[in-house]
Structures are given as C-alpha cells and as structure tokens.
Amino acid sequence: MKANVSIGTVDRVIHNRGEVSKATYDKILNIIEELEYKPNLMASTLASKRTLSFAVLVPEPTSTEAYWNKPMIGIRKAFLEVQHYGVNINIHLFKQSDSQTFGKEADLILDSNPEGVVLAPFFSRESIEFIGELKKRNIPYVFIDSNISDSEKLSYIGQDSFQSGTLAAKLLDYSIPQNASVLILHFAKERDNMNHLVQREKGFYEYFNLTYGISTRKLITIEIEDPTSLESQEKIRDILISHPDIKGIFVTNSQVYYLGRILEYYGISGIRVIGHDLIRENIDFLKRGIVDFLICQRPEEQGYQAIQSLFEHLILKRKIQSENFTSIDIVTKENIEYYK
Amino acid sequence: MKANVSIGTVDRVIHNRGEVSKATYDKILNIIEELEYKPNLMASTLASKRTLSFAVLVPEPTSTEAYWNKPMIGIRKAFLEVQHYGVNINIHLFKQSDSQTFGKEADLILDSNPEGVVLAPFFSRESIEFIGELKKRNIPYVFIDSNISDSEKLSYIGQDSFQSGTLAAKLLDYSIPQNASVLILHFAKERDNMNHLVQREKGFYEYFNLTYGISTRKLITIEIEDPTSLESQEKIRDILISHPDIKGIFVTNSQVYYLGRILEYYGISGIRVIGHDLIRENIDFLKRGIVDFLICQRPEEQGYQAIQSLFEHLILKRKIQSENFTSIDIVTKENIEYYK
DNA sequence: TCTACTTTCGTGTCCGTACACGGAAGTGTA
DNA sequence: TACACTTCCGTGTACGGACACGAAAGTAGA
Structure with a gap:
C-alpha cells in the first residue's frame, strides 16, 4: 500500500x-x-465540494441584437461545460457611455472575491486600477476583445486589429479598378476604446504603403460625428458625387449599416463596401449586396475561450497561452450562412 | 427518503x-x-467504470504535412477532453488509392464492436455496406469531410462544397477586370470522392450565371491528369500565353501548388489565383503572393466536432444536429497567421 | 525531565451514482 | 398445494480522492 x-x-x-x-x-x-x-478528475471534483466562481465584466448590450450579446453566447456555452466542475459564473455589465458603472461593477466583483475574472478593459484608467487590485489578491484575469499589453494577464483573447485593417485594404484593393480611389469612413461615436480603430486604420494604410509605395492610390479619410444627422448624410453623398473615382469605401467600426442606408437612400451603387462585425443590420445589407464584405472576429468563440482559459488554468492546471488571437474572418453573402 | x-x-x-x-x-x-x-455526471462516471470506445476511419495521411493530419489534431484534442469519461478512441486508416484497405479496416472496426464510429465515407459502395452493418448493430456513426445524404447518420460534419465554389467565383470575379477571362483547372488525380469537386464547380458556374446571365465572362475549363508531367505544365503555359485575357485561375482541389510551381517556373504573373486548403505547399505560395486566396474548411474543428458529437450523444444524451456545416474561410497572406 | 503547545501523519467518512447481490414476490407447472 | 424458476426491488459496497479529526511525534520553555 x-x-x-x-x-x-x-x-x-x-x-x-x-x-x-x-x-x-x-x-x-x-x-x-x-x-x-x-x-482522477471525476473523483476529485466529486469529493471536494468547493465551488469556484468566475466574474465577467463586459459592456451591456445596447439591444438584443447588439454585439455584446455574442460573447455572452460563448460564455454560456462554456458555462454549461464547466458547471459540473463546480464553477459558477457571475456576469457584471457596465455602460459603454459611463466609466463610473465600470468602476462600480469592478468593486462589486472585488467584494465577491472570485477565483477568476474575465473583463473587457474598455476604460483604460479604471481597468488598470481594477487589475492592480486583482494582482494584489492573486486572482487571475483574462482580457477579452481588447488588450492591455504590459499587464500580467493570464491571457488575452481577441483580434489583431492591425492585421484586420491590412486584410480589409487588400480586399478593397483587389475589388476596385487600378485607378479608383478609396474612402475611409470613421463613424466616431464610440469615442472610448478607440485603440482598435486606430490599429485597424494603421493596418489599412500600411497595406497600401507596402504594396504601392506612398500614394499611388488615392485614399480619402473623413470622420462623421453623428451618422444619423441629415447633415452628415448629405456630406457623404456630396463627397461621393464630387469624387466619382471613389469605388471603394472602408468603414472602420461596426456601423457600416449607416453607410448602407445612405447609399440606398440616395440610390448610389457601383461602389465596393467593406465593414466590420456580424450584427444584424450589417448582415441585412450584406445579403442585399450593398455591403460586399464584413471583416469579423468571432465573439462567441472569444467568450467561450475566455472561460475555458480560466477553467484550464485553475482546475486542469494547464499552461495558458498569454495571447490568443482569434481568426479574422471574411464574410460575404456567399458564406455568411456558415458563420452562425 | x-x-x-x-x-x-x-x-x-x-x-x-x-x-x-x-x-x-x-x-x-x-x-x-x-x-x-x-x-451528477461526475459521480456517475466515477461509479460506472464502463469504458466506451469510439472508432475512427479516415484516410491515411500521405505525408506528415498532408491534409488528413489535421482532423487528427482535432480528434486528439477532443480525446483529451473526453478521456476522463472513460472514452477510448481507436484510429483506423485506409489508403485513398485502395478501397480494399477501407473494407479491411471497416471489418476490424466491426470486430472491435465500438460504441460509436467516425468515418470519412470516401468509397461509396464500401461505405454503404459498412454503415448498413453499423445500423444493424445500432452503433451511431458520424460522417466527416463528405456525406452520404440519405443515410441514418448521427451527424455530418463538413463543408458545403457548392457554396465554397460560389464564394471562390465571387472573389475571383471581384479581383479581376470586367473583361478578363477565368481559367478553371482540374487536377484530376484524386479520382475518388469527386463529389466535392463537382459541387464546387457547380457552385462556381452558378455564381457567374446568376450574376451576369450566361456567358458574359468567358470561363475556360481544362483538366490535367498528371500535373507533374512536363507535358501538362507546358499545356498550361501555352493556354495562358495564347489567352492573355485570362486574369484569374480557379483550382478546384487542394493542389493549387502545382499551378504555383508552373507560374513561378515560367515567370508568369499578373494573374489572380484561388485554391483550396491550408496545406503546407499552398501556404508557401500564398505567403509569397503567387496564390491570392485559399478557400478552407476547418479540418481540425471537424475532427473535434465529430468526436464531440458522439460523446454528447452517448454520454450527455443530447440532441445532435444531423448536418453541421463548418465555416468556409477565406485565407489570404494577411490573415493566415490566425488560421493555425 | 515534565508540561504545554505545535506540527505531522494516518484513519475514517463522505461525495452521488452504479451495480452486484440476495431476499421477496410473482409465475407457471405437476 | 408444493416446488422450481423468473422477475422485482431494496440494500450495501465500491469508485478515487478530499478533508476533518485525532493520535503521535516534535519543539520549546521552565
């Protein structure tokens, strides 16, 4: 014995x-x-009745179709798999428009003293403060969607925004004639968490620089504060009319559907349009051929992997990769059915 | 009580x-x-020491870099997750060039009387015979990679080949000038299991029919028996030289690297090339810009899901979707890093 | 060396289910 | 009615590790 x-x-x-x-x-x-x-994992979890709790801190979905519902789906799926091991998950939502709600929920999480945390570090200052406290308490945390690079995170799960910009540039470059111009459109309402968008744009320019050297193709950039205002809509229309050489438009954030509405309303066609994210409004325009490409991350998978990472770290004691880029998918009318 | x-x-x-x-x-x-x-799943598997065995019947990888290594990676990953539940997996490999090896391995599987089977129904006749026997014994089976539609499978996990053809057509259509022609290239060595390729081609033509009506764009189709022969290579070169309007080439199977070699060898450029599957040779040409797009399925994920389906059916008693199309990914130089 | 306190270590019970076992009840036949 | 045989059903033990508990050993101070 x-x-x-x-x-x-x-x-x-x-x-x-x-x-x-x-x-x-x-x-x-x-x-x-x-x-x-x-x-024996089974015997072990059966005998130890300890329960782990994970806390999730992500933006509140602004509607039932909004982007942040998607990571939730993945989180839920992961939960169904790990609940047998005594894992509980508490969701905390903050408002993207109000950094105070972030801080308040972060405090609530600290009060509950979870064994692991998943967070979208949307507000830099508040996030740094929060993870400082987590580090002090030795609570592992996983970033989702965006990253804080010089932190001692367990893992980052999200997209490489720069490359996604490069990819968008290539697609647009391939899709329009050699002498045509490109319009880059910022719908700059989501002022926070702009790092993503900046990286995307950098990547976008980088492609053209590398491919053609500087400025063979004409790139026009404009920023639209409020895409719903009549003024903005007319501004876009006027640019397109006064620049008939614009044959491609790149919308840097997920709100390409605003552009879709404008193009449709004014009956403008013959322009390739590329945007981001599989949200319902965008899908609509994609299917109708007004938007040609959507560059997507995989939000469900991100949610799933975030929970899985904590689980594998805490229960299975596995090594976790500290950076975990999810794939950059190109979605068109033709393959959208297979991206959920 | x-x-x-x-x-x-x-x-x-x-x-x-x-x-x-x-x-x-x-x-x-x-x-x-x-x-x-x-x-309680834990208590249950702990107490019942019954072990399940799953059998896998797939083609033997022809090299360490060959396609069929990839599903194996996913299968292995799934195994690591389900082995705690007393699941064993036995891999049986057959030669794509020899249907007898398929039958032989199928018999071995029947002898071992597994609780579930994953198979690539590569040879129709032999597959139908095999699943007939499985059905008789009430052993659930999952198809991977290709499908036999009117069978009582637990699930099919693979690609929608028709749509993948449509997608390839769109990309090529977008990538070349309006008046340019397209070459469709069959490297027809893998004679078996051609259903995939036929579907892809159908989808490809369908796109152009729907978009332009018949024959606005000129499509040229050729079949190459042996892409390694000098004769074939010169044939391709001659066609490209005599048809300078060809600006796009679509290779229907995974062997676009043969075309890559020819283009490189004869120094032909300025043509958009689209092929299939992330195998090493293709990746090479993609990174060097000779191949522009690779349309991919997710073989690892397919392997993973196949095992998971059996597991969820047999242990978790969940309902399983009988058709499970994996996504149709567009891979370019820019995003390849994020597709493993 | 003795007492009081701390640390080490082995034992026993429990987690929630599976399954073997054996007695009880049911079925059929002479 | 008695006997043999099958089916039904409750009980007990086992699965493999977690953790509480208490005995034994170790440590220190008087």
Missing part, C-alpha cells in the same frame, strides 16, 4: 501548498510524475 | 433501457424531469 500512502501525503501537501517550501513542493511533484500518478 | 427510492428505480430502469417499453421509459423521464432530478 505504499502508493496509497504516498498519494495521501501528496494530497495533503499540495492542499496545504502555502505552508510548504517551493523546493519541497517541486520535489513532491517530481515523485508524483515518476509514479505516473494522475489524479 | 422518497426521492432516493425514485432515483434508485429510475437508475435501474434506464440502465436496463432495452427491457422497457418506449412508453414506460418516456413516462419515467417525465417523472425525473418533474422531480428536477439531474444525475
């Missing part, structure tokens, strides 16, 4: 991890490995 | 499922539901 004794010992030592020196702990782990002893 | 008694009863009845009428079984399930009794 030697094995039994060893296991018993190991069990307790690991359990009292904090009271044992690093060296001793490592030695014991070696012994375990030599004995090829692998604890 | 009423609950205990009920549970004990239910336990045995479900266990002896075969000996109970459908009506009784359903009634009992209702009772369970009313009592909101959910068996």
